[in-house]
Amino acid sequence: MPRDGTENLKPFSQRTKSEQREIASKGGKASGVARRKKAELKKALNVVLTSQVHQPKLATLLEEMGFENSYEMAIVFSMANKATQGDVRAAEWISKLMDNEKDDLDRKEQRERIKSLKLDNKERAEANKITDAPINIIDEWAGEVEGATDDL
Template sequence: MARGHENLIPFNKRTEVEQRKIASAGGKASGEARRKKADFRKTLNALLTAEIDSPEWSPVLEALGLDSTLESAVNAAMIKEALSGNVKAYEAIAKYSGQSEKTDTDQEEQQIRMAASKAKMGVDDEEEVEDDGFLDALSGSAATDWEDWEENEDEEEEETDI
């Protein structure tokens, strides 16, 4: 068995100052990790959407009506691999294209199990609410709503200066 755990102090046995210090360090490390991941995603997206000038891929992609980007080339290469019999490439394509590995029967069985579980717990299925178009009406007006709000805010600022 590993030794050395005798000198560890549980978090709930530490003082509030120590707990705050540990939590603060954890929060800072978490923020740094999130920033690194966000930077990585930004860089990857920038690279994937960059134009490429590949004599192998550009004519094929343009013939298909696609942009000649690294992303398109990678996807086409994955499809080419799947066509040559690479099962992993096929599975990746199926996974990211929204296809499910479950059959319709599997999904129906899952729905039946969920309904039975909800019935056992006494939870009613929520009735489907008819769409009245409210959200659609809001989606087109958001930009103008903010403009109206900014105009009102400017007017209020003028009034408070008096």
């Protein structure tokens, strides 16, 4: 039994082409707005993470250890510190971050291998191309053999 308010819903397949087009257009526009908003948020976060730490104690500690004075490094340092103190979630975060990088590189390498294999297969196919021309090897060989059997 449908919940209240869902009785008047029409399946997409039962709508006219113009209604489908209008709905798809609205969805595309909303998707673009959401993508732009996400990109802007990512840029803003990048600006904040790459900016200098304003907490003197933390900034000094990072510089003394030879790290860059940025919030990005402060977060990594803090999470590593928590992981060494037994915080499992911090250790999982570090592991996930490291695995993600490896996975991306593995995927890139795999794509390159696939491209290379496809190219090799294409070259082999061109080199071993079967033609429709008849093979006349037997005819040439038969001509040589005809005179050889007369002496027997």
